[in-house]
Amino acid sequence: MRVPSKERVSALPLPPIRWLLHGLSAAIILWLMVSGFAVVGLDRGSALRLVIDTVNPVLGAFFVPIFIARAVLYLRTRPFHQWDSVLREQQMMVAGQVALYVCIFVVLLTGLLMMPAGWKLMNVVPAYGRVVGDGVRSSSATLHFWTDGALACLVAGHVAMVVAHEMRGRPVLYRVLPSRAANNGNRCGRDPQGEKRT
Numbered sequence: 001m002r003v004p005s006k007e008r009v010s011a012l013p014l015p016p017i018r019w020l021l022h023g024l025s026a027a028i029i030l031w032l033m034v035s036g037f038a039v040v041g042l043d044r045g046s047a048l049r050l051v052i053d054t055v056n057p058v059l060g061a062f063f064v065p066i067f068i069a070r071a072v073l074y075l076r077t078r079p080f081h082q083w084d085s086v087l088r089e090q091q092m093m094v095a096g097q098v099a100l101y102v103c104i105f106v107v108l109l110t111g112l113l114m115m116p117a118g119w120k121l122m123n124v125v126p127a128y129g130r131v132v133g134d135g136v137r138s139s140s141a142t143l144h145f146w147t148d149g150a151l152a153c154l155v156a157g158h159v160a161m162v163v164a165h166e167m168r169g170r171p172v173l174y175r176v177l178p179s180r181a182a183n184n185g186n187r188c189g190r191d192p193q194g195e196k197r198t
Contacts, residue, residue: 014175021070028063029104032056033152060111067108071101096158103151110144113137 014022035052042049079094114137165172 018070018073019175021066021073024066025063025070028059028066029151029155032059032063033148033155036148037152057111057115060108064108067104071105074101093161096154096161100151100154100158103147103154106147107144107151110140110147113140114144 035056039046039049039052044050044053074097079097083091162172
């Protein structure tokens, strides 16, 4: 039975620009996390680590404007609007999304600060390694590692919640599909939370 004072907020399919940015973000984040953890124990002179250490900073730099665009578009949805009037489940969902954005921001920032002095993106664009000391770079590297771990846990939790919602008959995947597929999925007579429309 629904509590009268609480409202289940409808979740509409994402606009094309948001599902495109979501897909790019997911692919880049998963690659950076998996490849980053994969080379942790490798010698710095190994061929695989050299490739990853060259490719990942470029991907990270490419991801920065995508992340900024996603954060701006997300904040424009006013995620905390009428916070006290929505269900606890939806409050937890918003809290998890905000935690993801914060973790990603910290990972990007520490990734930049941990770069050694003289490092240049694609051997062209200089980073800020020259203006921070060794202590800052060392602390940034440590924070980067642990925040990566926290981000991995949040991503795993995010995927687990999507699977749980789908199994409970309250589909959410349609939100990140192209609009045509999303519209087709909504023709079954159910709202975004899996309840029949009236």
